[in-house]
Amino acid sequence: MAVFVLDKRHKPLMPCSEKRARILLERGRARVHRMVPFTIRLVDRLQKDSVLQDLRLSITPGSKTSGLALVREKEIVDQSTGEVIKARVVLMLLELQHRGHAIRDKLTSRRAFRRRRRNQLRYRAPRFLNRTKPQGWLAPSLQHRVDTTMAWVTRLQRWAPIASLSTMLHRFDTQALQKPEISGAEYQQGELLGYEVREYLLEKWGRKCAYCDAEHTALTIDHIHPKSKGGSDRVSNLTLACFPCNQRKNNQDVQDFLVKDPKRLARIEAVRKAPLRDAAAVNSTRWALWERLKETGLDVEVGTGGRTKWNRKRLGIPKAHCLDAACTGRVDAVQHWQQPVLTIKATGRGRYQRTHLTKYGFPRSYLTRSKSAFGFQTGDMVKAVVTKGKKVGTYWGRIVIRTSGSFNVGAGKEAVQGIHHRFCTLIQRADGYGYAWTKIASDKGDAGTGAACAAVLSLPGMNAGDSRATG
Structure with a gap:
């Protein structure tokens, strides 16, 4: 894991290793500029004197x-x-x-x-619909x-x-999908030939057989209307089928193969004509x-x-x-x-709303006008060292403030409530994001989602054994 490095005028230098950053800090050649992601600032070097x-x-x-x-x-x-x-x-x-x-x-x-x-509450006359949205809105x-x-x-x-x-x-490359005969493009040669088509069909048909809904099995590409009867190679005529269904269908037309299952036939016809869900929004x-x-x-x-x-x-x-x-x-x-992977969650910087509403949309209580209390704001990353009481220990993470001075430290189910503000030391100001270190799943291939596991690593400068909550 790399550590970001800045020169003494806050210009970026080449990232270094954790060991190198620790040596620079111990020798007094660097200062901690930011905790997450961990960034140091050199005190004796300029960008023009470095090789980038x-x-x-x-x-x-x-x-x-x-x-x-x-x-x-x-x-x-x-x-x-x-x-x-x-x-x-x-x-x-x-x-x-x-x-x-x-x-x-x-x-x-x-x-x-x-x-x-x-x-x-009152009658409101309809307004003219003369509002326009700018191009690219x-x-x-x-x-x-x-x-x-x-x-x-x-x-x-x-x-x-x-x-x-x-x-x-x-x-997906829509040009290659609509014109499979196109040549000269690198992706149409070698192992990549047809890969775009397979990925498109997996997404479109939900990674399951269109004829029996079989999942977690080998799937083949099947022509809905067989080529022997005039079917084309366009993606609108392709679907996914497991090997047994593909063998049973053989060169039959889909209407003949599903003559006893009109509901499935209608669903296949609807899916093959419909574009991918949310494709327009994501492409925009x-x-x-x-x-x-x-x-x-x-x-x-x-x-x-x-x-x-x-x-x-x-x-x-x-x-x-x-x-x-x-x-x-x-x-x-x-x-x-x-x-490790740095997971960054957009949390926002607060809200303009100053009231809590009832289910009818009317105010039921009012929120404080001030966003800070005792020098802290909600979302600040702190280190809380509790020396007495029922919650003795060391805690790290983002805080939720209260005007009473009793804060919540941590995030989600791991939050520790009732930490007094005098035990808290500011580590990093709130910037609208929450941070956590996670690990890549060890399994190979596409089994499951392959997402990062829930184990959270310790933040820089924190021992994994002395923390009960993390941001």
């Missing part, structure tokens, strides 16, 4: 979670072929959890409360994903010498993010989801959002990907 290497930041945009990987590219010799290939050395893995669904639910609730008040829940991703791209640019970017612009977010990434002035590499999965399978890397980012674009090899 170009780093690449890879991004895989997602609906709920986006993956980020900070990598360094180098040339190595392939032991099997003797050729010189480019390898990506992973320096840091990050997963950014968005709160777009929470924004959508809050806007829906506010809209319902307003409509109820306007209809019950996105719903707040979608715009949030673009804004938070770009916020972390900007942050990482301040902490590391990033020279290029990679992003997954398309989930990716395009908006791509436009914002181009505005940074850095070289932006784009790739597809099908190629990302092909790279990950070929290199034997498990499924995770951050590892998808490391495998985005043209990748020959990936090194040092077995490391």
Whole structure:
């Protein structure tokens, strides 16, 4: 796991190892600039006196979670072929959890409360529908994903010498899907031939057999209307079938094969004509993010989801959002990907609402106007050393403040309530995000979700054995 390094004028230098950072701090050559992600600032060096290497930041945009990987590219010799290939050395893995669904639910609730008040209290004449939306407008829940991703791209640019970017612009290459006879593109040759089609069908048909709903079994591509009877190779005529169903169907038309199951036949016809769910919204977010990434002035590499999965399978890397980012674009090899992942959860910076509402949309209680109490704000990361009482111990994590001075330390079910403010020491100010270190699942392949396990690692400077709660 890399540690970010800044010079004495806060300019980014090459990240270093944990051991190197510890030596610099012990010798007094550096100061702690930020706890999470851990960043140090040198007191005796400038950026112009250092040798920098170009780093690449890879991004895989997602609906709920986006993956980020900070990598360094180098040339190595392939032991099997003797050729010189480019390898990506992973320096840091990050997963950014968005709160777009929470924004959508809050806007829906506010809209319902307003409509109820306007209809019950007084008559409100309809207004002219002359409002227009600017070109490129996105719903707040979608715009949030673009804004938070770009916020972390900007942050990482301040902490590391990033020279290029990679992003997954398309989930699937629609041009290759609609025109399989196209030639000259690299993805249409070799092992990648047809991989985009298979990934598209797996997503479209829910990774199960269309004829018997069999899951967790080998699936084959089947022509709904067989080619022997005039069927085409377009994706609208392709589906997934397990091997027994494919053998039973043989070269029958789907209407003949499912003549005794009209409901399933109607469902297959509906699914094959319908586009992927939320595809328009996700594609709009990716395009908006791509436009914002181009505005940074850095070289932006784009790739597809099908190629990302092909790279990950070929290199034997498990499924995770951050590892998808490391495998985005043209990748020959990936090194040092077995490391902890920094999970970043967007929590917001508070709210403008000053009241709690009843189910009818009217105020039932009022919130305090001040966001701080005793020098702390909700979301601050603190270290609480309780020396007396029933809660003696050391606690780390984000806090929830109260005007009484009795805070909650931690997050979720692990929160410890009733910690007095005099036991708390500020570690890092609230910035709208919660942090946790997680591990990549050890299983290989696509078994299960392959997501990071729930075990949380200790924060920098904290012993794992003396903490009951973490942020």
